[in-house]
Amino acid sequence: xxxxxxxxxxxxxxxxxxxxxxxxxxxxxxxxxxxxxxxxxxxxxxxxxxxxxxxxxxxxxxxxxxxxxxxxxxxxxxxxxxxxxxxxxxxxxxxxxxxxxxxxxxxxxxxxxxxxxxxxxxxxxxxxxxxxxxxxxxxxxxxxxxxxxxxxxxxxxxxxxxxxxxxxxxxxxxxxxxxxxxxxxxxxxxxxxxxxxxxxxxxxxxxxxxxxxxxxxxxxxxxxxxxxxxxxxxxxxxxxxxxxxxxxxxxxxxxxxxxxxxxxxxxxxxxxxxxxxxxxxxxxxxxxxxxxxxxxxxxxxxxxxxxx
DNA sequence: AACTATGACAACCGCGAAATG
DNA sequence: GCATTTCGCGGTTGTCATAGT
Numbered sequence: 001x002x003x004x005x006x007x008x009x010x011x012x013x014x015x016x017x018x019x020x021x022x023x024x025x026x027x028x029x030x031x032x033x034x035x036x037x038x039x040x041x042x043x044x045x046x047x048x049x050x051x052x053x054x055x056x057x058x059x060x061x062x063x064x065x066x067x068x069x070x071x072x073x074x075x076x077x078x079x080x081x082x083x084x085x086x087x088x089x090x091x092x093x094x095x096x097x098x099x100x101x102x103x104x105x106x107x108x109x110x111x112x113x114x115x116x117x118x119x120x121x122x123x124x125x126x127x128x129x130x131x132x133x134x135x136x137x138x139x140x141x142x143x144x145x146x147x148x149x150x151x152x153x154x155x156x157x158x159x160x161x162x163x164x165x166x167x168x169x170x171x172x173x174x175x176x177x178x179x180x181x182x183x184x185x186x187x188x189x190x191x192x193x194x195x196x197x198x199x200x201x202x203x204x205x206x207x208x209x210x211x212x213x214x215x216x217x218x219x220x221x222x223x224x225x226x227x228x229x230x231x232x233x234x235x236x237x238x239x240x241x242x243x244x245x246x247x248x249x250x251x252x253x254x255x256x257x258x259x260x261x262x263x264x265x266x267x268x269x270x271x272x273x274x275x276x277x278x279x280x281x282x283x284x285x286x287x288x289x290x291x292x293x294x295x296x297x298x299x300x301x302x303x304x305x306x307x308x
Numbered sequence: 309a310a311c312t313a314t315g316a317c318a319a320c321c322g323c324g325a326a327a328t329g
Numbered sequence: 330g331c332a333t334t335t336c337g338c339g340g341t342t343g344t345c346a347t348a349g350t
Contacts, residue, residue, distance in 0.1 A: 016318070016344080039335065056319065091338060102338070107317050
């Protein structure tokens with residue numbers, strides 16, 4: 001049985017919004033709020049539009065705090081770092097950039113940033129690959145649900161403060177094509193209290209090998225790579241450091257890296273990053289279970305990589 | 309001037325999760 | 330506990346503007 005459509009597509013207007021429609025929606029939301037029901041909103045607002053379309057228009061364009069275009073270098077770094085770390089979780093990434101929407105960030109990445117940081121086509125890992133130290137760009141397998149090179153899909157959407165605490169690590173090779181679960185790589189360091197940043201993220205994906213340089217600019221306290229991030233710099237009227245770093249600090253040992261290193265012309269120092277282990281969970285539930293019991297939690301047996 | 313290629317971004321689609329009855 | 334509805338997200342497509350030939 002199929003899912004019921006949210007509206008009668010034949011009867012509602014589609015395509016670009018006119019200024020009149022924008023004003024109609026804006027004034028309705030100003031007066032009444034969204035009311036928690038986007039499906040009913042267009043009717044109430046007198047708009048011949050799908051509720052989903054109204055929601056999208058409001059969230060991505062009409063909201064008063066939206067900023068468009070003009071991305072700063074610093075925002076680039078944030079996007080690249082987070083993308084390298086958590087993949088295409090645009091809503092999370094956008095939440096770290098005041099005034100930006102997920103759609104906007106996504107478009108910006110797809111049209112500009114991706115080309116900037118990935119000028120050369122990256123080799124795709126084969127079905128059986130073996131990590132050599134984990135958290136780096138271009139290292140994850142291409143999956144139906146994620147881009148090649150995006151890392152963990154396991155980072156919590158809520159950025160839970162208690163998440164990602166250290167514990168022990170195990171070891172085994174992982175067949176990335178195995179079925180029966182999401183491919184979930186815990187952010188590096190999830191089970192590692194400390195991880196010296198000492199070199200390259202080295203991803204060995206047969207037949208090719210990728211070496212992704214990793215900048216050596218990691219605040220010791222958080223383990224978060226914040227390359228050349230000026231103190232109290234300002235993004236959209238909000239100090240990025242406050243909005244972003246403090247929040248991300250909750251990740252504990254989560255490392256950010258990968259693409260960002262390529263962006264930083266001024267970051268000459270790269271060094272080997274030794275990541276003794278990263279973990280594989282068959283699904284989100286497993287990861288969260290481990291995470292929530294995290295204090296001294298161990299990953300499910302046999303599901304951890306050793307990066308050799 | 310006409311055509312084509314490319315870039316930018318708005319909008320749509322379909323899915324899973326959460327909420328609700 | 331289950332079915333249905335709604336929301337939110339990420340991937341993809343469509344459209345328009347501009348640059349290049």
